[in-house]
Amino acid sequence: MPHSQIQSNENRRHPAPEEFHILKTSSNKDFSDLLFLCAETLKAQGAALVILENGNTWIKSSYGASHKEIPEVEDLWQEILDQEEIIVFTPEELSKKSIDFNGLAAVPLKTVSGEKLGIIAIFEPQEMPLSPNQEHALQVLVKQILNVVGFRKQNNLYKRMQQDLEQRYRELERFASVVSHDIKSPLANIISLIDLLKEENQDIFNEDTKQYIEFLSQASHSLRSYVDGLLVFYRSERILEKEEEDVELKPFFDNLTKLFSVDPEVEITYPQHGILKKVNKAALTQIFMNLISNALKYNHKDQRRVNISFRASEDFYEFEVQDNGNGISEENFEKIFDLFTTLDLNDREGNPGSGIGLATVKKLLNHMGGDIQIESEPEIGSNFIFQIKRSC
Template identity: 25%
Template sequence: MSEKELPLPENEIERLAALQSYRLMDSGEEKDFDAIASIASALCQTPISLITFIDEKRQWFKSHVGTSLTENFRDLSFCTHTIAGEEDLMIVPDANQDPRFADNPVVTEAKVTFYAGVPLVNEDGFALGTLCVLDQKPHDFSDDQIDALKALAKQVVDKIELRRKVTLLEKTNQELINANVLIQKFASMAAHDIKNPLSSIKLTSQALKIRKEILQSEGCLRLVDMNITATENMLELVNEMMAYSKNPALLLEKKQEFELNALITKVVSLLVVPDSIRIILPANKHLLHFSIIAFDQILINLLSNAIRYNDKIGGLIEIRFAEEAEYYVLEIEDNGMGIPESYLEKIFSSNFTLKISDRFSNQGSGIGLSTVKDLLYLLDSSISVVSAEGLGSIFIVRLKK
């Protein structure tokens, strides 16, 4: 039989997609399925019984009783006709007398003469494969044997449906666990990040009070504007976090277009940046399409660390940007304290700290970088670092478009 003559179900494309969703092909033999095949062979009084699944080119045997074969070409398979038909059972009493199979090598060489197969139809109506029995001699197939084969086929379908539902449930449960862990980390990191703008507001407020009461400086208005800007930016960040807390999927799914330098400028306004530190932004304008909530948190953490752990008189932080076919690449380089080589991997571990104080005499919590790494992992993205102790660090973030 040529491939052109191969009978195909009307919903073949959808059927193949459904089959793939079960991940049954080449999934290995299992005792539960072997038991059903053995019962089918015994009840139907045939030496061969198979539980098969059929993809675009192959018929693969999930269970095989009475043969050592584990697969067959689809165009040589009796079951190809079973899944393409509209009946709930196909019987070939004598294949030698059937023009569809008389010249089939399964008949001429393997001497298979009798075939009876029931399509394994899932709950969406797709025939994924068959439960079938075969013999090398013709058979009369009784009504009781037909009923038994159909009942056993239903058991096979029930098993694979249950298995898929359990797999989906386990996946959903794992996603919930991951989301809950991420929420905890995110909340801790967010609380940590909010300290920076609050510190900025506190410092400028104190300076404002001194200038107004003692120096009567005209710079008061500028400091008021700084407070207002910092407060507005912080409120925007809090609103984003509140939206995320109600729907964690927003963090990963809600992508927006934004201009890179504008967002960096907004983030920098949330931080306490000493006059001794200069921040260089990427050259030119760059439009990105990414999760702003996630990008905010990643950038806040990395820039905050670059500022806090910079011990140089002339501190420098340079942000570079490049675009690849599938990724945005962000580099944040500083000339700060640097990280010992033995700790370059450990710094991304939860609760790990270098146990050193920053320029504000505070110690890190060990939460930020691990949460950044987890966020990026969920976004199919990554972070790495190159550093030399005493010279500074370069954090490289690859963001999947």
């Protein structure tokens, strides 16, 4: 439809560009079904969504008539736009305006803040004046059209926030990776030099010096563990991007537990049967690596045991990782899954925890549609119970 020269009214001095842009760019299908209901409610020949902006007017969407069949009646659209409620024109009133419509009902399309974006026009309703029920139904339908606009606005806002968060996370991940890499290289040199110093001078150092060297060694190894954990945590997003595959439990645990069973005082039992359908194997491996590693590190007993059990329910794959380790008091059950939160406890080698491993486990499980809980008793052991959402 050709542009008209409608001038902006008082309400358009403060435009609502977001709502207008959404209304302008949304699919016609978003509105055509509601226009159909508007026409049916008034038993009318057709309906149209007319947009007015910056002195221009055009038909955004219509029902019952093509855009070309709707005449250019700029003065009439302006008159309707200036109204606050539904306005009805009889054929006689339209005839005086030299408009050949057999009746017209219309209502301004206003945002919550009062910004008028356009109008809903219903052509040639069979009954005039409109009944109270028809007026109410028309107002409800107009609100639904505004709800479509509002929903799209919120959806666009959500997408922008999501994109911003993803960008910030990528920057944080790059930062963590660069910093960790820059720390790991000199840290490896420090650890090597400390080990060399201990080995070559053990007969020269006095007891105090040996103690200082041991403190340096423990601190260096703790820092390396912290850096490695930090890298795993921020790389977990990449792990979650891996393709899903079927995982047969026995060979999966056969390979995994070889990393921990070199010590004859370590006993790890696990399921001998079972298949997981379409799961992220890389994420599952990281989860069990962290849980088994913690179960063995925080266990000061001579014989260390870890028992892994499995069952499948209708919606989840469920695992339990039970150990006979040091255990955790109930008031710390929630804390241990928070990033960088430690309980000021040292592992069997005397190294403090980093507060990253269990946070990584929980993060991976949450992304896989599951969660994790703990049952534990100090000096008796712990049982980590977690679920993974089944996709088939």
